[in-house]
Amino acid sequence: MLEKKMNSLSIWGFEVLLKYTGATHFISTRMGGVSMPPYDFLNLGFHVGDTPEAVLRNRGILASTLSISLDRFTFAEQIHGAGVKVVTEEQRGSGVTEHQTSLYATDAMVTDVPDICLIVLLGDCVPVIFFDPIKNVVGVAHAGWRGTVRSVIRNTVMVFQERFGSSPSDLVAGIGPSIGPCCYEVGPEVLAQVENTFSGKNGCVDNETPDGKGYLNLWQANKAQLMEMGVLESNIELSGICTCCNHDNFFSRRYQGGETGRFGAGICLKTSKIGVP
Ligand SMILES: [Zn+2]
Numbered sequence: 001m002l003e004k005k006m007n008s009l010s011i012w013g014f015e016v017l018l019k020y021t022g023a024t025h026f027i028s029t030r031m032g033g034v035s036m037p038p039y040d041f042l043n044l045g046f047h048v049g050d051t052p053e054a055v056l057r058n059r060g061i062l063a064s065t066l067s068i069s070l071d072r073f074t075f076a077e078q079i080h081g082a083g084v085k086v087v088t089e090e091q092r093g094s095g096v097t098e099h100q101t102s103l104y105a106t107d108a109m110v111t112d113v114p115d116i117c118l119i120v121l122l123g124d125c126v127p128v129i130f131f132d133p134i135k136n137v138v139g140v141a142h143a144g145w146r147g148t149v150r151s152v153i154r155n156t157v158m159v160f161q162e163r164f165g166s167s168p169s170d171l172v173a174g175i176g177p178s179i180g181p182c183c184y185e186v187g188p189e190v191l192a193q194v195e196n197t198f199s200g201k202n203g204c205v206d207n208e209t210p211d212g213k214g215y216l217n218l219w220q221a222n223k224a225q226l227m228e229m230g231v232l233e234s235n236i237e238l239s240g241i242c243t244c245c246n247h248d249n250f251f252s253r254r255y256q257g258g259e260t261g262r263f264g265a266g267i268c269l270k271t272s273k274i275g276v277p
Contacts, residue, residue, distance in 0.1 A: 001027070001174075001239045006065045008032035009042065010249065014174030016237040017267075020133050024117075025267040026066060027127065027176050027239075029249045033058040035261060043251070043261025045121045046099040050261060056097065068268060071096060072117045076106035078142050080125075082150035084159045087111040087118060108141035108156040112164055112269070119266035123251040124243050126178040126218045127265030128153055128226075132166045138267040145186065148221050149193040157229040168230030173237070175226075176265050177250050180242030181206050181217035184254070188212030198224065 001012045009032040017025050033042030034057050039050040042058050063070040074087055075095030085106040087094075092113070095102030103109065109118040110130070118140045120127050125144035131137075141147075141156045160166035191214050195201055204221040208214040219238050226236055243250040251261045 001176075001237070001241070009062065009065050011065070012177070012239070014129065014237045014239070016172050016235060017129065017131055017174055020131060020172070021270070022133055022136055023131050023138050023267055023269050024066070024068070025129050025131070025174070027265045028062055028263045030251050030261060030263060031249065033061060038256055038259045039261035042263065044119075044264045045123075045262035048123075048261060049259065052098070059096065062264065068117050072115050072268065073266070074109065074116050074118055075102040076109055076120065076142070077102045077104055078107055078121065079105050080144050080146035081105060081107050082147060082152040082155050084108040084110060084141075084152070084155045086159060086163055087113065087116055089113050089116075092116045107143070107147050107152050108139065110137060110139035110156065110159045110163070112137045114269045114271045117266050117268035119264045121262035121264055122176075122178065122243075123253045123260050123262045124179040126222055127176040128156070128222060129174045129176065129265055129267050130156065130160065131172045131267065132160055132164065132170050133172065134170045135164050135166050136269060137164045137166060138269045140265060140267055143218065143222055145190055145194070145216060145218065148218055148225075149197040151197065151225065153222050153225040154229055157226065157231065169232055171231045172235045173226055173231055175219055175222055175236065175238045177239050177241035177243050177246070178218055179244050179252065179254055180219070180240070181215045182242055183244035184216045184218065185213055186216045190216065194221065
């Protein structure tokens with residue numbers, strides 16, 4: 001991933017996606033906003049206990065930094081499920097000014113409508129950003145351990161295929177900053193579900209202990225789902241950034257003991273189609 005300083009913000013992007021001009025994507029950090037601890041500073045989530053005024057200001061700062069109008073930001077409720085929504089023109093702007101209007105029970109969004117900026121919010125969970133440069137379709141998914149074992153990434157690729165005729169081998173995907181295998185100790189009940197989903201642990205669990213604990217590698221688990229669906233390894237970029245280790249830059253629920261803010265991962269199809277001047 002590459003970091004770019006823009007105004008007071010630090011914006012990250014995937015090299016596999018930056019080479020295409022048809023879509024703009026970003027991952028924000030916690031720097032540059034107005035929220036007070038424990039949401040300092042650029043908290044984008046209304047649902048975490050921060051003041052709504054601060055969240056709205058932060059969203060405005062991000063929108064103007066990215067030169068995307070705030071009413072194009074579109075948010076999902078995010079329930080750690082595997083529900084994927086195809087976002088229509090009428091849904092543009094969902095959840096921008098309050099959490100209640102976020103797209104109901106949704107953890108991944110896909111659209112072929114230009115100028116809808118699909119955003120998921122993160123504080124240790126994995127963001128995955130998708131682009132099909134052939135069909136001109138974008139998507140974004142939120143995958144914590146629950147979403148991962150419920151196969152939210154598989155479902156998202158299926159929506160690209162079934163609703164937009166995408167070929168998985170054309171999809172480009174970035175797996176963003178989240179809690180890494182270095183810091184994500186989980187119990188046997190979580191590992192049992194991982195094993196179920198992958199018919200084995202599939203290289204997703206490190207350093208298991210006799211009491212059944214282990215370190216879950218959500219990056220590997222989500223990369224495996226992408227590849228199993230036919231996405232090419234050369235089209236997948238893994239940020240490899242652990243939010244818990246890098247808690248100065250990213251919000252981490254685990255590092256902060258639960259209460260903290262959320263950063264964002266988003267993608268927006270540009271108005272002019274690729275190849276059209
Ligand atoms: Zn770590």
